[in-house]
Amino acid sequence: MTKIKVLPHAQLCPDGLEFNAEKGISVCENLLNQDIDIEHACELSCACTTCHVIFTEGFNSLNESSDDEEDLLDKAWGLEPRSRLSCQTIVTDSDLEIEIPKYTINMVSENHPKAPRNEDKKISSIDFEISNKAANHLSAMLNSSDSSGIRISLMDSGCSGYAYKLDLVKNIEESDFNGTINGINLFIHDKSFTFLKGTKLDFIQKNLNEELVFNNPNVSAECGCGESFNFDSTLATELSSN
Numbered sequence: 001m002t003k004i005k006v007l008p009h010a011q012l013c014p015d016g017l018e019f020n021a022e023k024g025i026s027v028c029e030n031l032l033n034q035d036i037d038i039e040h041a042c043e044l045s046c047a048c049t050t051c052h053v054i055f056t057e058g059f060n061s062l063n064e065s066s067d068d069e070e071d072l073l074d075k076a077w078g079l080e081p082r083s084r085l086s087c088q089t090i091v092t093d094s095d096l097e098i099e100i101p102k103y104t105i106n107m108v109s110e111n112h113p114k115a116p117r118n119e120d121k122k123i124s125s126i127d128f129e130i131s132n133k134a135a136n137h138l139s140a141m142l143n144s145s146d147s148s149g150i151r152i153s154l155m156d157s158g159c160s161g162y163a164y165k166l167d168l169v170k171n172i173e174e175s176d177f178n179g180t181i182n183g184i185n186l187f188i189h190d191k192s193f194t195f196l197k198g199t200k201l202d203f204i205q206k207n208l209n210e211e212l213v214f215n216n217p218n219v220s221a222e223c224g225c226g227e228s229f230n231f232d233s234t235l236a237t238e239l240s241s242n
């Protein structure tokens with residue numbers, strides 16, 4: 001009988017669990033069969049990273065990962081040398097011990113465990129800076145609308161993984177981080193906050209072009225066209241433990 005031991009995870013399995021696994025199906029399916037509600041946004045089709053787990057025991061006994069899985073793993077939150085996508089690992093005769101990362105980087109899933117957040121969800125320019133030029137630009141946008149503030153979030157995008165999303169908002173999301181920064185009523189999507197912390201938003205004019213620019217110290221890689229970016233998983237882990 002193959003055993004899977006799941007280390008405690010605050011939301012999904014607070015006390016940890018050890019169970020007799022079903023061989024021939026994936027680790028992800030085994031977890032779901034035990035009512036451990038690990039995310040599986042692509043329905044186990046190796047097209048997301050949300051089922052990412054770390055094998056603390058039994059890693060070397062696993063089936064080989066495919067190129068697709070390796071590519072996706074590069075985008076996983078909290079990547080470790082013994083990380084795998086649980087939907088792509090098949091249970092055999094070897095016992096396994098797994099850790100489910102504290103977060104996934106699926107910014108849009110409603111069932112996602114909350115990202116780390118300030119107790120009162122108040123933010124200041126220590127968390128997120130807005131330059132004078134950017135503040136003037138955002139003020140002008142707000143003045144020409146009936147919105148009460150600006151909301152920033154991350155969304156899946158492009159070849160590198162993520163892009164910034166900036167919205168004029170009228171209604172406040174209860175879960176958002178919020179603060180008045182350089183005169184701008186700013187909201188930050190709670191799950192995006194970790195990855196935006198320390199950012200300075202600037203507004204640049206070059207020749208005939210002008211644009212808002214995010215100087216985000218957490219970004220580790222950008223695609224050639226500058227449209228999208230990704231994060232260093234080690235840094236993301238450090239940020240999460242603050």
Ligand code: FES
Pocket residue numbers: 028039040041042043044045046047048049050051052085086087088
């Ligand atoms: S559920 Fe999407 S890759 Fe596993």
